Amino acid sequence: MLVISLSLAQWSFKQGFLEFVSGIEQSRLEKISGDLLSQYIASDNSWEDVQRVGLDDFISNNKSFNSPPKHPPMRNGGAGKPPRRVPPPHLQQPPDRLGVEPGLGDPWREKASGPPTALFDAKGSLISGEDHSANSENSFSYPLFVNDIKVGELRSWPTIEGSSESASLFAQKQLIAFLIIGLACALLAGLLSLLISRKLLQPIKLIMQGVSQLSSGNYNVNLTSERKDELGELMENVSYLSQTLNKNRSAKNRFFADISHELRTPLTVLTGEIDLLKEGIRPFNLKNLLSLEQETERLNHLIDDLYQLSLSDVGALKYNMVSTNLSETLERSIQSVQQQAELKGLKISSKIPPNLTMKMDSRRIEQLCLNLLMNSIAYTDAPGQIDIVLTVEQDHISLRINDSKPSVCQSDCDKLFEPLFRVDSSRTSRESGAGLGLTISKNIAEAHLGQIKASPSSLGGLCIEVIFPLPRGEK
Secondary structure (H helix, E strand, O other): OHHHHHHHHHHHHHHHHHHHHHHHHHHHHHHHHHHHHHHHHHOOOOOHHHHHHOHHHHHHHOOOOOOOOOOOOOOOOOOOOOOOOOOOHHHOOOHHHHOOOOOOOOHHHHHHHOOOEEEEEOOOOEEEEOOOOOOOOOOEEEEEEEOOEEEEEEEEOOOOOOOOHHHHHHHHHHHHHHHHHHHHHHHHHHHHHHHHHHHHHHHHHHHHHHHHHHHOOOOOOOOOOOOOOHHHHHHHHHHHHHHHHHHHHHHHHHHHHHHHHHHHHHHHHHHHHHHHHHHOOOOOOHHHHHHHHHHHHHHHHHHHHHHHHHHHHOOOOOOOOEEEEHHHHHHHHHHHHHHHHHHHOEEEEEEOOOOOEEEEOHHHHHHHHHHHHHHHHHOOOOOEEEEEEEEEOOOEEEEEEEEEOOOOOHHHHHHHHOOOOOOOOOOOOOOOOOOOHHHHHHHHHHHOOOEEEEEEOOOEEEEEEEEEEOOOOOO
């Protein structure tokens, strides 16, 4: 780019110099034409005087480009030859330097007169001067008009390139100046490129180091930057990715630990009771057999929840979406847990509009309702209350389950839908379940294009709301 810029600058300079010389030559011809036309008119519209004197002598004698002066009379009163004009003193050369008298066809006179110039008549015939059309590439012409009638034409043939030693020297100086400027610009561009590349590569190196740490399993990567460009955004994304991976690893480790604990508890009870039966400490009767069955059912329920959760996470749960009566499905779920709630001292009240239908998988929706009701029964203190409200809004169906104390703080509400999460981490207050019901319910709601959320209840406990969108045209 630097070489191209310098070349274009040099080309532009040459073109500008040509235009400059052309303008000067046109201006010179224009000024000469005024004297020639004055002489033409003074000679009764004839070029004879100019042809007799010669164009070069005419130009030299009229260097000031004024009208031809009238020659003063001779002392004896007679007419004489007009005196020969000589150049002004500041243009004269001493005779000893050139060896000839100034003004007699020497090189100085050619410089004073300008480039070769010739006068042609209206038909293009040469009147005075020398025709250099065959020996010069550059030519300039200026027509001469008297009363809008062309009476002649001035032509000149300046040798623009190399015609003047000062012009050549000026062009060389300009070329040297261009080269110096180009070298300075190259050095400045190199310095700026070095500084900018360091500034650009620094965050890229940090990002590469962060990605390398993530690849090696170190998820504690924090790339802080005040940059507002794409690199700053990339650094924030890498930091967010690190936090997400670290969070997922912690959740996975916690999940495995909780699952191990959940599986170990019923297995430990089963192993202990079987050992007692084998040693004869406990008799093998129906009561102990029912205890073994209870722990087996608990273990089977946990395994089934894990299986359902794994299927819902990978999207492998099969859904048969048909138009079904949601009101009947919810009432059937309430009847299934009614006796268990009464045994614990909980009162269930419901407000369900009849014959409310929606497109759904009835078996999965019933599973969702049972999970939510069992969660309320398990974590509501007796005596307590559970209110169930099913409403139809403008564009969705809302199912709210409110229970009485104890409540859950707002910061823990969103965590309730994480696998195996409990507000009470000691697990001693839990009556049943492994903490997977709400997670499975969330996956079922999302499979029906709905959403589920939890918040503190007005009854002093927890409120869980499930929202199902209504298709357009249904209400």
